[in-house]
Amino acid sequence: MHNxxxxxxxxxxxxxxxxxxxxxxxxxxxxxxxxxxxxxxxTQTPERALEDAKHADQRRATGDFGPLTGxxxxxxxxxxxxxxxSSCASKMLDSFVSPYESTVSAKLKAAGTVxxxxxxxxxxxxxxxxxxxxxxxxxxxxxxxxxxxxxSGGSAACVAARLASAxxxxxxxxxxxxxxxxxxxxxxxxxxxxVSRYGMIAFASSLxxxxxxxRTAQDAAMMLQAMAGFDERDSTSVDVGVPDxxxxxxxxxxxxxxxxxxxxxxxxxDSGVGDVLEQALETLRKLGATTVDIDLPNTSLAVPxxxxxxxAECSSNLSRxxxxxxxxxxxxxxxxxxxxKRSRGEGFGEEVKRRIMIxxxxxxxxxxxxxxxxxxxxxxLISDDFTRAFxxxxxxxxxxxPSVAFALGSKTDDPIGMYLSDIYTIAVxxxxxxxxxxxxxxxxxxxxxxxxxGKPFEESRLLNVAHQFQQATxxxxxxxxxxx
Amino acid sequence: MSLDSSDVKKIAxxxxxxxxxxxxxxxxTELSRILELxxxxxAVDTSAxxxxxxxxxxxxxLRPDEVTETDNRDGFQGVAPATEDGLYxxxxxxx
Numbered sequence: 001m002h003n004x005x006x007x008x009x010x011x012x013x014x015x016x017x018x019x020x021x022x023x024x025x026x027x028x029x030x031x032x033x034x035x036x037x038x039x040x041x042x043t044q045t046p047e048r049a050l051e052d053a054k055h056a057d058q059r060r061a062t063g064d065f066g067p068l069t070g071x072x073x074x075x076x077x078x079x080x081x082x083x084x085x086s087s088c089a090s091k092m093l094d095s096f097v098s099p100y101e102s103t104v105s106a107k108l109k110a111a112g113t114v115x116x117x118x119x120x121x122x123x124x125x126x127x128x129x130x131x132x133x134x135x136x137x138x139x140x141x142x143x144x145x146x147x148x149x150x151x152s153g154g155s156a157a158c159v160a161a162r163l164a165s166a167x168x169x170x171x172x173x174x175x176x177x178x179x180x181x182x183x184x185x186x187x188x189x190x191x192x193x194x195v196s197r198y199g200m201i202a203f204a205s206s207l208x209x210x211x212x213x214x215r216t217a218q219d220a221a222m223m224l225q226a227m228a229g230f231d232e233r234d235s236t237s238v239d240v241g242v243p244d245x246x247x248x249x250x251x252x253x254x255x256x257x258x259x260x261x262x263x264x265x266x267x268x269x270d271s272g273v274g275d276v277l278e279q280a281l282e283t284l285r286k287l288g289a290t291t292v293d294i295d296l297p298n299t300s301l302a303v304p305x306x307x308x309x310x311x312a313e314c315s316s317n318l319s320r321x322x323x324x325x326x327x328x329x330x331x332x333x334x335x336x337x338x339x340x341k342r343s344r345g346e347g348f349g350e351e352v353k354r355r356i357m358i359x360x361x362x363x364x365x366x367x368x369x370x371x372x373x374x375x376x377x378x379x380x381l382i383s384d385d386f387t388r389a390f391x392x393x394x395x396x397x398x399x400x401x402p403s404v405a406f407a408l409g410s411k412t413d414d415p416i417g418m419y420l421s422d423i424y425t426i427a428v429x430x431x432x433x434x435x436x437x438x439x440x441x442x443x444x445x446x447x448x449x450x451x452x453x454g455k456p457f458e459e460s461r462l463l464n465v466a467h468q469f470q471q472a473t474x475x476x477x478x479x480x481x482x483x484x
Numbered sequence: 485m486s487l488d489s490s491d492v493k494k495i496a497x498x499x500x501x502x503x504x505x506x507x508x509x510x511x512x513t514e515l516s517r518i519l520e521l522x523x524x525x526x527a528v529d530t531s532a533x534x535x536x537x538x539x540x541x542x543x544x545x546l547r548p549d550e551v552t553e554t555d556n557r558d559g560f561q562g563v564a565p566a567t568e569d570g571l572y573x574x575x576x577x578x579x
Contacts, residue, residue, distance in 0.1 A: 099559035192539045206537060232547070238540055304524040315499060322500070324572050329565035335575050337500070345502025353501055357492070357511065358518055360499040371522065376535030378525050383536060415514060416521055432539020456540060 001026050002162040003479065006219040009165060010067045013060060020060070020070030024053035024114050027072045031116060031163050034483060038139045038148070040157040042077045043085050044117040052114040059112055067222055069112025074167040076155050077118035078125055079105045079210075080199040088201045089121045089133035092321050092328045092347035102199025103231050104168060104210050111226040116164050120154030123349045124318065125175055125203045127151050128421045131412055132351045139408070140183060141480040142446055146405040149179030149421075155213045156183035161483040166214045166223050170200060172207045173306055174400075174425025177437040180213055181400035181449020184439045186466065186476060187213045188220045191456045192432030193238030195224075196231030204313035205236070207306075207429040216476055217438065217466035221245035224459060240457060248460050249467040254288030256465065259393030263299035264424055270403040272443030277399055280440035280450045283472055284397075284465075294393060296385040301378050302427035303419060308362050308375035309430070314352075315359030321347065354415065383431040390455050395465055399424055400437040400449035424451060434459045438466045439475040447475075485523065486516045 001023060004012065012018055028046045035041045049072060056070035080086045080098035087093045101109075109115070122132040130138040130153025138153040140146045141161040148157040152169030156179035159167050169176040171189035180187025188211045195210045202208060212223030225246070230239040258281070265274065281291055323329040323343025330346055333339035348356070362371035389396060402423055411418045428435045433453055440450035450469070454462045470476050487495075492511045496503050503511065557570060566573035 096563060099556060099563055193542065206539075235545060236538060236542065238542060298528070301525055301528060304522045307518060307522050308525070319500075323565060324574055325560070326563045327565075333575050336577050339575055340500040341502035344500055348501070353503065354511070354514060354518070356499050356501060357495045357515055358522075361487075361491075361495050361515070361519075362522075364495070364498060373535055374525055374530060375522075376537060377530035377533040378528065380533050380536040381528065381530065383539065416517055419521070430539075 002030055004165070005216050006068070006071050006165045006214065006222055007216070009071055013070045020053040020056040020114060021050065023070065024049050024072050027116055027164065034161060035158070035163055037144065037482070038141050038157040038161060039136055040120055040138050040154040040161065040163065041074070041117045042087055042089060042120050042135050042154070045084060045115055048084070049114050049116050056112045056114060066111050068108070068226055070114065071166070072114040072116050072164055073108065074116045074119050074155065074158050074164040075105055076121055076152050076168050076170060078121060078170050078201045079168060080201065081105050081115070081118065084118065086118070086201070087134070088124050089135055090123045090348065090352070091134045094134065094328065096327055100199060103196035103233060104200065104227050108168070108226050119158055119167055122151035122153065123352050124201065124314070125151040125170060125172055126314070126351050126355055128174070128178060128418050129411060130154065130179070131408065132349055134349065137408060140405050141483055142184065143405070146407055146446065147182065149182035149401070149405060151175040152213060153179045156180055156185055156187070159183070159185045159213050159215060160480060162479060166212055166219055168210060169213045170208055170210045171429065172204050172310060173429050174422040176211050176213060177400050177425050177435060177449065177451060178422060180437040182405040182447065184447030184475070184478060185213060185215055186217055186220050186436065186438050187211065188224060188436045188459065188462065189428065189434060190224065190228065190459055191434045193236055194434070194457065194459070195227050196229070196234040196237050198231055198233040202317040204310040205317060206313060207310060217436070217463050217470055218246070218249060220436070221249060221463045243460055245460055245463055248464045251464050252288065253284070253465055253468045256289040256395065257393045258284060258289050258291045259294035259389050259396040260291050261294055261296045261299065261396060261398055263296050264398030268402050268423065269399055270443065273399055273403060273448050276441035276443050276448040277450060280469070281397065284469060287468055287472060292393060294389045294396070296389060296427070298378070298381045298385050299427060302382055302430055303423055305375040305378040305382065305430060306426045307358065307419060308371045309379065311355040311359035312362045312372050313359070315356045315363065318352070318356055323347070351415070379430045382427050386431045386433060395461065396453040398451050400451040404443050404446035404448060428453055432456065434462055436462045436466050438469060439478070440473070441475055485519045487512050487519065
């Protein structure tokens, strides 16, 4: 049962081959024996899962159901889930049981999904290797000595290990796509404003976007269908209609024009990854697509601009963690300043503190124009690069990450080296575009991801291209030996 | 821009982050390296470019000034470190 996709499980539930309770019990059993190997869960919720499953079976019996009713999933622990610890992988929120529900988790609950638990992640989503978690690093199911990527590393590992058919993730600079690539699964970051950020613990508000992490593009379409939509509670939510994301999956991609940014295939790309990508592009050409070289001339400015915008916004967002209204409070504060400083100093991990300080500096009096405003201007240059490119191509493709998954601990003492592992994903967040990562082969026996970038609100096209690629390949069906 | 120990202490104070004196030199080195990376932005002239805050250049939405949320003070204060009579408790601020 664990090898079935959401689409297959949904069909099985509809045909009465098994109930959601039976399916959920099998998932709980698998998680209890296997989740510890990768440390992909922070909190398991078996009682809640069984309650959800019973409810789903009742809904299916009465005809009040949708395609996701009864499907077991997991949420990244960045989503506030009422009555369940929502820690963001931080000591700061270790005891935070959310008094309210995020829009994403509420919508997926309303669709009838079954909640198996909350997945591990980098602390406050700040990291690219899932090593900054207060609950310990996550290990890659393909090789327990390498990282799963981050920040949605637990979600990626849990789907790759077949412990849940799907998980939610969030992507501020690559946090859905990079772990999806490194763990050999499918991940979709929607257009900025497509999915509500309400109740998603904020890291960098002008970049954060939630999306699905699944095994197939078809499943991603089903998940996005339930997650997307305008939400009054998110002031940056965009009020445009949600199309039927599954409607165009079967369309031919004959005639599709794919842009290949020269900057994404240049120095810095691992040659093994490059070879795998070339084979993937050849597959797409055989399906009728044509590839053209394009330029995104401001690519090298994306990481520098990101490391102003993201830390600046994080320093502002994380100021709410002050030891007063929720979260960790230090012992015996002597005065209010001591309470703030020690609660935050003891509650946050090293990477979070680094980013808060960079952001505080960039926003401080006298430096705002030189850093934040400058970065917002560079951001427009990067966005304009994409706009120009999309005048001549339908989608842009390239690697999701410059290399396959790296060894645990190999970059923890090198923040800059870690930041550069998101070199191909960050520009997409700055421009607010939708993008996917799909498995496209292996290098050094570890998965490689193909990134597909689209025009704003063209998630349907990305899903169509990814689905057609997956009809012609079987990389997305590979599972790590130990979890077969 | 290179930061020294006194810069780090000032920034940590602005951010209300307690960091130990031992950790200050390492933060100075790391933060300076990050700023070096960031300053690669200066290679390009952006004087004629307008800043971009929202990727779709959407303007702030307004809504009628009406009550839309119900009171959940007990729920929110239930997760607070210390409360009394519906108030959040902190060390004495005014003697």
